[in-house]
Amino acid sequence: MAQTPALSTLQDPASRFTVTPGVRRKRRTEGAAKWILSGMAAMVILPLLLLLTHLVVKAWPSLSLDFLLEVPLKGMTEGGVWPALVGTFYLIAVALLISAPGGVLAAIYLNEYARENWFHRTVNLAVINLAGVPSIVHALHGLGAFVYAAQFGFSIISAALTLAIMTVPVVITSTREALNSVPMAFREACWNVGATRWQTIRRVVLPNSVSGILTGVILEVSRTAGETAPIMFTGAVFYKAVERGDLFPYFLNDQCMALSMHLYVLATQVPGVKESLPYATAVVLVGLVLLTNSASIMLRMWLRNRKKW
Amino acid sequence: MRHYPTMGRLHREAMRMTDTPTSKPTAVARPQRPLWAIWGEKALELLIRFAGVSAIIFVMSIFFFIFREAAPVLESDRFSLGRFLGSVEWYPTSATNVRYGILALIVGTAWVSGLAVLIAVPFSLGSAIFISEFCGPRLKEALKVVIELLAAVPSVVWGFIGLTVTSRLIVEYAGATVGVNVLNGGLILALMCIPIITSIAEDALKAVPDSYREAALALGATRWQIVYRVLLPAAKTGLLAAVLLGVGRAIGETMAVLMSTGHAVQIPHGLLDSVRTLTANIAAELGEAPAKSEHYRVLFMTGVFLFIITFLVNLAADITVRGVRKQK
Numbered sequence: 189m190a191q192t193p194a195l196s197t198l199q200d201p202a203s204r205f206t207v208t209p210g211v212r213r214k215r216r217t218e219g220a221a222k223w224i225l226s227g228m229a230a231m232v233i234l235p236l237l238l239l240l241t242h243l244v245v246k247a248w249p250s251l252s253l254d255f256l257l258e259v260p261l262k263g264m265t266e267g268g269v270w271p272a273l274v275g276t277f278y279l280i281a282v283a284l285l286i287s288a289p290g291g292v293l294a295a296i297y298l299n300e301y302a303r304e305n306w307f308h309r310t311v312n313l314a315v316i317n318l319a320g321v322p323s324i325v326h327a328l329h330g331l332g333a334f335v336y337a338a339q340f341g342f343s344i345i346s347a348a349l350t351l352a353i354m355t356v357p358v359v360i361t362s363t364r365e366a367l368n369s370v371p372m373a374f375r376e377a378c379w380n381v382g383a384t385r386w387q388t389i390r391r392v393v394l395p396n397s398v399s400g401i402l403t404g405v406i407l408e409v410s411r412t413a414g415e416t417a418p419i420m421f422t423g424a425v426f427y428k429a430v431e432r433g434d435l436f437p438y439f440l441n442d443q444c445m446a447l448s449m450h451l452y453v454l455a456t457q458v459p460g461v462k463e464s465l466p467y468a469t470a471v472v473l474v475g476l477v478l479l480t481n482s483a484s485i486m487l488r489m490w491l492r493n494r495k496k497w
Numbered sequence: 498m499r500h501y502p503t504m505g506r507l508h509r510e511a512m513r514m515t516d517t518p519t520s521k522p523t524a525v526a527r528p529q530r531p532l533w534a535i536w537g538e539k540a541l542e543l544l545i546r547f548a549g550v551s552a553i554i555f556v557m558s559i560f561f562f563i564f565r566e567a568a569p570v571l572e573s574d575r576f577s578l579g580r581f582l583g584s585v586e587w588y589p590t591s592a593t594n595v596r597y598g599i600l601a602l603i604v605g606t607a608w609v610s611g612l613a614v615l616i617a618v619p620f621s622l623g624s625a626i627f628i629s630e631f632c633g634p635r636l637k638e639a640l641k642v643v644i645e646l647l648a649a650v651p652s653v654v655w656g657f658i659g660l661t662v663t664s665r666l667i668v669e670y671a672g673a674t675v676g677v678n679v680l681n682g683g684l685i686l687a688l689m690c691i692p693i694i695t696s697i698a699e700d701a702l703k704a705v706p707d708s709y710r711e712a713a714l715a716l717g718a719t720r721w722q723i724v725y726r727v728l729l730p731a732a733k734t735g736l737l738a739a740v741l742l743g744v745g746r747a748i749g750e751t752m753a754v755l756m757s758t759g760h761a762v763q764i765p766h767g768l769l770d771s772v773r774t775l776t777a778n779i780a781a782e783l784g785e786a787p788a789k790s791e792h793y794r795v796l797f798m799t800g801v802f803l804f805i806i807t808f809l810v811n812l813a814a815d816i817t818v819r820g821v822r823k824q825k
Contacts, residue, residue, distance in 0.1 A: 214719050214722065215719065217719070217721055217722075218719040218720060218721045218722075221720075221721035221724070222631055222720075222721070224623070225623050225624070225626055225627035225631055226627055226631065226632070228619070228620050228623030228624050228627065229623065229624035229627040229628065229632075229640065231620065232620050232621070232623075232624045232691050232695065233624075233640070233643055233644070233647070235688070236647050236688060236691075236692075237643075239658050239662060239688075240650075242662060243654075243658070290548050290551060293544060293545050293548035293549075294545075294548040294549050294551060294552060296545050296548075297545045297546055297548055297549025298549055301542075301545060301546065301549065302549060310553060311549060311550065311552055311553055312815075313811075313812070313815055314552040314553040314555070314556045315552045316811055316814075316815055317556050317807075317808055317811050317812075318552055318555055318556055320742070320745050320746075320749070320807050320808075320810070320811040321556075321559060321749070321804060321807055321808075322748070322749025322750070322751060322776055322803055322804075322807055323652075323749065323750075323751050323752075324749075324751040324776045324779045324780055324800070324803070325559065325563065325749070325800050325803050325804050325807075326559070327779075327780075327783075328562075328563050328566070328779065328783075328796075328797055328800040329558070329559040329562050329563055331566075331783075332562035332563055332565060332566040332797070333558060333562040336566075336788070337562060337565075353555050353559075356552075356555075357552075360552070384538060385542075386538045386541060386542060387538075410649055411649075413651070414649070414650075414651025414652070414653065414654070415651070415652075416651070416652065416653040416751075416752045417652075417751040417752055417776075417780055420780065420784070421783050421784065448651055448653045448752075449653075451653050451654070451657060452653050452656070452657075452752065452756070455656075455657050455660055455661070455756065456660070456756060466657065466661075467661075470654050470657050473651060473653070473654060474650055474651070474654055477649050477650065477651055478646055478649065478650075481645070481646055481649045482646070485642055485645065485646075
């Protein structure tokens with residue numbers, strides 16, 4: 189890193205070098221740059237944190253365990269978020285079931301099988317593009333491909349498939365990173381005792397990268413939970429009557445409510461909503477996303493500390 | 498660089514020797530793997546190869562299915578590609594004279610994402626430089642975690658903040674009559690892009706070898722001199738890629754701009770005018786357009802246009818990044 193003893197000597201007033209005007213100017217610029225840059229970093233982070241705190245403050249009157257378990261009441265102007273919460277869990281579970289194995293296999297191909305050639309580069313470019321395509325375009329694709337062409341109709345399965353395609357790059361990238369961090373020597377040692385390529389992957393590479401893969405999967409959960417546009421036209425609805433605390437309100441071919449969609453609806457479509465209600469929904473959504481993300485970050489830190497090579 | 502060619506060949510050779518009967522008979526019969534294991538492995542490798550190709554299949558499928566829904570409108574006499582891209586008149590549900598022109602939407606997207614990038618880039622690069630070069634290891638770790646968490650906040654929440662918080666601030670302090678406008682959308686989009694550009698730019702700065710910094714230090718450079726004489730030139734392509742990815746993100750963002758820019762299909766004359774973007778237009782009207790109607794197909798055509806734009810931006814970012822790798 190940049191901090192080396194040479195620098196502190198330079199800044200030390202009692203340095204035995206003579207302080208010429210040039211050096212003084214240099215130090216002044218250095219100090220100014222440091223202040224301006226740290227100010228910029230502060231201006232980036234503080235407003236964002238302030239806005240999130242503002243959300244929590246505004247949501248406070250509605251926040252309780254009851255808010256999570258209650259269904260929306262009185263034309264969605266009061267009550268809680270239970271059906272949306274369950275719907276989001278359904279969507280996450282189905283999307284994960286499809287994209288996590290696919291993403292891990294794709295990453296294994298890219299890291300363990302593919303050679304450096306034009307085809308490999310094309311696959312890479314496709315992965316980057318899949319992550320970069322606007323979410324509304326994914327929604328159009330889900331509508332055209334799953335709802336109409338495959339005739340799944342407006343359903344959890346269509347929405348989850350759309351979400352799965354949208355979030356699979358997250359799993360691919362982080363799994364690749366995890367696989368890539370397993371030293372080549374491990375593989376070579378395994379090959380030399382006569383293992384095949386798949387045996388090497390199964391017994392050596394995967395066990396050594398499983399936590400890294402898990403990090404990616406958790407990240408994907410958080411991505412999936414927050415997306416709105418892709419599910420808006422493929423399977424999420426404004427309202428669906430669900431019993432309070434009902435754990436299995438939907439079938440896979442049903443439409444469902446989702447937290448992100450619920451927030452959009454409360455904020456823009458329903459008149460006369462209790463003021464703290466959309467804020468509380470936003471807080472639940474942000475809380476869910478940040479919790480899963482923190483879990484992923486903690487797992488990664490634990491992993492880094494534990495690593496022996 | 499993954500597979501040492503010699504090692505691979507030796508390995509295959511060894512496999513062949515144990516598998517074929519022509520190999521020298523050994524004193525003790527080696528245990529053979531059962532047939533199902535060998536074939537199972539082959540099947541699994543096929544599956545892995547298929548999964549690897551699937552990303553390409555998905556991208557092609559996206560283009561194919563969107564274009565399939567959009568294509569019939571090309572034959573309609575009320576639609577022409579020239580008017581579609583060149584006209585500001587967007588009256589898709591007019592009873593007498595239906596007109597499909599998305600120029601106003603393109604300009605709206607350009608204004609909002611342009612403003613967002615203009616705000617986000619200096620702040621992002623500034624904080625990336627601060628995090629990478631100026632702060633201590635503990636603060637660095639903490640800031641990186643916070644940035645990563647902020648990048649994870651869903652876009653619908655940003656849209657909600659735009660609708661309820663920043664739009665009110667704009668009405669109060671900027672004197673706008675309507676709070677949901679270009680400025681509001683740009684501001685919200687900038688807040689969304691900053692964590693992303695920051696973390697990619699920080700990666701680009703980290704990728705500059707430490708020996709560069711040490712060489713500059715040895716010549717007596719201060720940290721700021723290192724930054725703008727050594728690091729910025731060395732990392733410029735990586736930083737450019739970060740900015741490009743931010744642009745792609747800004748163009749493609751849907752929910753946040755849908756909720757925070759207002760819904761006026763017009764060419765804005767100032768920062769305080771309401772606009773509508775390409776993405777928001779699809780999200781707002783797709784629910785009302787009857788399936789397979791002309792309006793519905795034109796919205797899919799807008800999707801094709803968006804897909805091509807973001808594809809080009811991502812391609813540009815990828816080529817830039819590849820340029821960096823080649824240099825090394």
